[in-house]
Amino acid sequence: MTDQASLPLHPTARAQHVLSLLAAEIGDKISTNLSVCEAHSHGEALEIANMPVGVVFAESTQDVSATLALCHHHRVPVVAFGAGTSVEGHVTPPDGAISLDLSRMTEVMAVNSSDLDCRVQAGVTRQALNAFLRDTGLFFPVDPGGEATLGGMCATRASGTAAVRYGTIKENVLGLTVVMANGEVIQTGGRVRKSSTGYDLTSLFIGSEGTLGIITEIQLRLHGQPEQLSAAVCQFENLEDAVNTAVEIIQMGIPIARVELLDDVQMQACIRYSNLDNYQPLTTLFFEFAGSPEAVKEQITVTEALARDNNGLAFTWADTADERATLWKARHNAYWAVKALHPGQRLISTDCIVPISQLTTLITGVKDDILASGLYAAILGHVGDGNFHTLIVTEETEAGRQQALALDRKIVARALALGGSSSGEHGVGLGKLEFLAAEHGEGALSVMRALKATLDPRNILNPGKLLPVGPVFKG
Amino acid sequence: MTDQASLPLHPTARAQHVLSLLAAEIGDKISTNLSVCEAHSHGEALEIANMPVGVVFAESTQDVSATLALCHHHRVPVVAFGAGTSVEGHVTPPDGAISLDLSRMTEVMAVNSSDLDCRVQAGVTRQALNAFLRDTGLFFPVDPGGEATLGGMCATRASGTAAVRYGTIKENVLGLTVVMANGEVIQTGGRVRKSSTGYDLTSLFIGSEGTLGIITEIQLRLHGQPEQLSAAVCQFENLEDAVNTAVEIIQMGIPIARVELLDDVQMQACIRYSNLDNYQPLTTLFFEFAGSPEAVKEQITVTEALARDNNGLAFTWADTADERATLWKARHNAYWAVKALHPGQRLISTDCIVPISQLTTLITGVKDDILASGLYAAILGHVGDGNFHTLIVTEETEAGRQQALALDRKIVARALALGGSSSGEHGVGLGKLEFLAAEHGEGALSVMRALKATLDPRNILNPGKLLPVGPVFKG
Structure with a gap:
């Protein structure tokens, strides 16, 4: 292979060189088409974008291996790309990078x-x-x-x-x-x-x-597949009562299949977007129960009692597959429901998690932060895990983005102070880098950096993501 | 601290030097007493023994940190020691090592x-x-x-x-x-x-x-703690029927709390040792069911039906806490039951695991291997995970040990050929080193070695365990 010293120095030129070498092997799987590159310049966080030099559509482990071997030799960064649904900038290429698309590996x-x-x-x-x-x-x-x-x-x-x-x-x-x-x-x-x-x-x-x-x-x-599935909705006048119901379900060890919280703001958006006309714009829990008929019946009995004790209103049931689909589609469309209410505006989905005993304290505090920010923001989440998202709406300007990030920082700071994590499920990418040191401590981060340096000494694999720059454990 | 070049060269002398330096800080927590060292020279695999130079009884993270800092500087190996229940030689010190006992850290x-x-x-x-x-x-x-x-x-x-x-x-x-x-x-x-x-x-x-x-x-x-616990025993004329019952329980998704298999040889030993006079020396499943009364009832109904369909004999129930304790004590004393039948002889407990669909094939093959070996060996295990142990009895001689190891190798080779692992739960230590390459492949092992070299570049942490010597991933 080419000696490193003779390599073109410019990152983009190096990536182009690798693509030209790859073309001999898998030319039909490479694209430098502008719209293809644009589609691989970001995930769902559109504002964190950067163009790759080209896209390799791998169809096998062998294709990935061939691409990495060349990128490694020529020190070209590689960013894997799947469906592009990341919201934290994971798939955004750095300068002079190749986007390695695995979406054709569908066997x-x-x-x-x-x-x-x-x-x-x-x-x-x-x-x-x-x-x-x-x-x-x-x-x-x-x-x-x-x-x-x-x-x-x-x-x-x-x-x-x-x-x-x-x-x-x-x-x-x-x-x-x-x-x-x-x-x-x-x-x-x-x-x-x-x-x-x-x-x-x-x-x-x-x-x-x-x-x-x-x-x-x-x-x-x-x-x-569980023998039986049942879904239900219960609404609450008070946020705290809803959170406490979810917390108690977990503490009782009820093997609930799903328990999702939508706050009053989120519920109002969902009612409008998904025509949930039977519901009020109140804090709401969506439940799913799964198991044998006897087990489901038992889970429901206990859950209904817990909700009642926490001032929950009557349960609404969705027993048929169609009714369940409508309900969960409404839940999964929560983002779009908020989006539809605010055409032309920016919508940022944040993500944090705390030990479940801290959830009421956290969400109550976040509601205060939202109020103080003057922004529209809806809360929804996987309340059984202590995990939730805040959908923050701002203007489509840099000032608007900074406003949303300022609110997000407050939310994360609250979560970390309560023994939580800055992301339950969205990941770090670029978006959460600033919180890693506070969350993990410099000791653990230095060990993570040592692992990265060992397995990817040339720093070609998605460089700049997940780990903030800092000292490396030396042992 | 002392310059490395001036260190005494002999491993034992280096360890003694570290102990003398530690004595200033935590002198009362150090022992070089012969019987203390002897107790820290091995786990439950008595034949894999080697004396540490001394034992440090850590009482805090700080004690552990102080010990490791000195051992690191002076390149003295350290082996952590808890209850000494390892059966694969994990806690056996290499030459010139300090045993770091954590059993006083009981808060x-x-x-x-x-x-x-x-x-x-x-x-x-x-x-x-x-x-x-x-x-x-x-x-x-x-x-x-x-x-x-x-x-x-x-x-x-x-x-x-x-x-x-x-x-x-x-x-x-x-x-x-x-x-x-x-x-x-x-x-x-x-x-x-x-x-x-x-x-x-x-x-x-x-x-x-x-x-x-x-x-x-x-x-x-x-x-x-589950609201209700029930235990039961079901015996089978055929090994295959018992294994199939366990496999079907898992495949049905029954959330069984425990399901343990004892083969006819093991059951005979247990009947004698634990006075289980109501049972026959047949292949036996021990069950435990946990949950709400309704859930337990439902699990039992389905399990009984599965056992019956697989030619299981009638269930025997242990419903009181005392009856359950007797039953599970008999299961946990399986090792001692075999030991008691063979006073003065060696007993080696092997450990392997396969995907559950391969369990019948594996155990049937192992029974053949045992027969061919002419050795006494009992089978028992966590059959719901696909994991089981063979208790092999041989003479207390090196030839006897080699006989047992030869049988163990056959068992592990069968497990690996069926997509299994050489240890479900005992670990590698020294005893399973020889199987790692066949199980994980050289690629994964070279990555593991790179991680070890990064986090412990001086190779002082339990050196020689878990990873066989070989190439290190270079990235």
């Missing part, structure tokens, strides 16, 4: 019904997987809402509405195929439910946001 | 009932923690059988009989305090149920067998 490679597991390529979306599984009696439960790829969900340690029952992606991955920075391919984990041999590389790559290696295949746990 | 530092979590020092045993929790309505479920410390359980990624319902230690740890090789103290994880910020250092240290850092404090998840 469901194996389904083992008896072991409740399957193997997929990284570009399979959770919806596509569940469509594939429909007739097997099995399903994959992790549901972050958007049409995300499973590779992206692994990379950002995603979770969502069903994590309270089934865990996050982390608890549902058994093993990975990972391409390392230099193009080497390794296997982590395996197919067994547990093992105590070797370092847990699988967990190390999950949540590493493409900075330690690129995930190309995933061995996933599956779950049996 | 339960905080219990947060509303968040279902607690913080403990590493020397707290799971039994001590559960005694402490007795009146809170909460309990810690991970149960490896022995009186292990929670620090040791984290270090070996322990699990046991309750993992099928509650997960292994890995799923039940939220965060750690870890002392790094150079004495630096870091915090990993936190108190939240999930987070997507930063690399998952907690999972990296869990199962690292004291080779990456020494765990001194643990934030643990707790669970509500």
Whole structure:
């Protein structure tokens, strides 16, 4: 290969050189088309954008390996791209980078019904997987809402509405195929439910946001489709009563499938957007119960009693598949409901999490912050995990963006002061970098930087994401 | 501090030098007494023994940090020691090493009932923690059988009989305090149920067998004590029918609390040792059901039907706390039951795991291997996870040991060929080193070695354990 000293010095020229070398191998999978590059210049946080030099559409682990080997040799940054649903700037390329799109890797490679597991390529979306599984009696439960790829969900340690029952992606991955920075391919984990041999590389790559290696295949746990599903809605005059109901459900150990909170502001938007005419603009809990008919009945009885004791209004039931779909679609459209009320304005979705005992204190404080900010902001979240989002609306200007970020900083500061984390599920990317030191301490961060430097010494894998610059553990 | 060049060259002399320096700070916590050293020369695998130069009884994270800082500077190996229940040689010191005993770190530092979590020092045993929790309505479920410390359980990624319902230690740890090789103290994880910020250092240290850092404090998840517990026993004429029953329970998604298999040989030993006079020497499943009365009733109905369809004999019930205790004590005494039948002989407990669909094939094959070996060997295990142990009896000679190891190798080879792991819960230590390359592949091992070299560049933390020598990933 070319000697490094003879490489063109400009980052963009280096990336172009790599693309020209790759063209010989996989020319039909490379694009430098402007609109393709534009589509790979950002995730859902549109304001954090930067153009890649080109896009490689990998169709196999071998394609990823070939791309990384060349990028490594020529020191060209690589950013993996799945469905582009990140909201924290994860997929935004740095200058002179190649965007490595895995969305064509859509094969469901194996389904083992008896072991409740399957193997997929990284570009399979959770919806596509569940469509594939429909007739097997099995399903994959992790549901972050958007049409995300499973590779992206692994990379950002995603979770969502069903994590309270089934865990996050982390608890549902058994093993990975990972391409390392230099193009080497390794296997982590395996197919067994547990093992105590070797370092847990699988967990190390999950949540590493493409900075330690690129995930190309995933061995996933599956779950049996529950015999019965029931959904219900309960409204509350007071926010605190709603939060307390959710907290008590968890403390009682009720295996609830989902429990989502929408505050009065969010509910008002949803009523209008999704025609939920039977509801009032009050703080609301959406419930889903899953299991055998007997188990569901028992969960419901206890949940209704807890809600009643916390001044909840009467439960509204959605028992048919259609009614449930309407209800959960309304929940999943919460973002669009707020957006529709504010055409032409910016909408930022924040994300934080606290130990559940601190949730009432936190949300009450956040409501005060919102009031003081003078901004429109709706709260909704995975209240059973202590995790919630604030959808903040501002003007589409830099001043508006700074206003939203100022409010977000206050929210995160409150969460961290209560023993929380700056992100329950959106990840760090570029958006949460400033909070990492306060959250993890310099000691842990220096160890993380040492791991990054060891596995990606040339810093080509999604450089600048996840880890703020700082000292590296020397040992 | 002393310049390295001036250090005494002999490993033992270096360790003695460190102990003399430590004596100024924590003299009363150091012992070089022969019987103390002897007790720290091995775990439960008595034949893998080597004397430490001395033992430091740490009483705080600060003590551990002070010890590691000196050992690091003077390049003295350190082996953490908890309850000494390891069966794979984890705690056996290399030459010139200090054994760092954490068993005096027994404080339960905080219990947060509303968040279902607690913080403990590493020397707290799971039994001590559960005694402490007795009146809170909460309990810690991970149960490896022995009186292990929670620090040791984290270090070996322990699990046991309750993992099928509650997960292994890995799923039940939220965060750690870890002392790094150079004495630096870091915090990993936190108190939240999930987070997507930063690399998952907690999972990296869990199962690292004291080779990456020494765990001194643990934030643990707790669970509500189930309203009702029921235990039952079902016997089978055929091994295959028993295994199939367990497999189908898991595949049906029944949230069984425990399901343990004892083969005919093991059951015969238990009947004799624990006076289980109502039972026959047949393959046997021990069940535990936990939950609300309704849920337990439902689980039992389905389980009984599955057992009946697989030619199971009638269920025997243990409903009172006393009856349950007798039954589970008999299960936990399985090792001693075999031991008692073979006084003066060696007993080796092996450990492997496969995807549950492969369990019948594996155990049937292992029975053939046992028969061919001419040895007495009993099978028992956590059949709901696909994990089981073979208790092999041989003469107390080197030839006898080699005979047992030869049989173990056959068992592990079968497990690996079926997509399994060489250890479900005992860990690698020294005993399983030879299987790591076949199980993980050289790629993953080279990455593990790179992590080890980064976090412990002087190779003082439990050197020689967990990772076989080989190439290091260079990136």
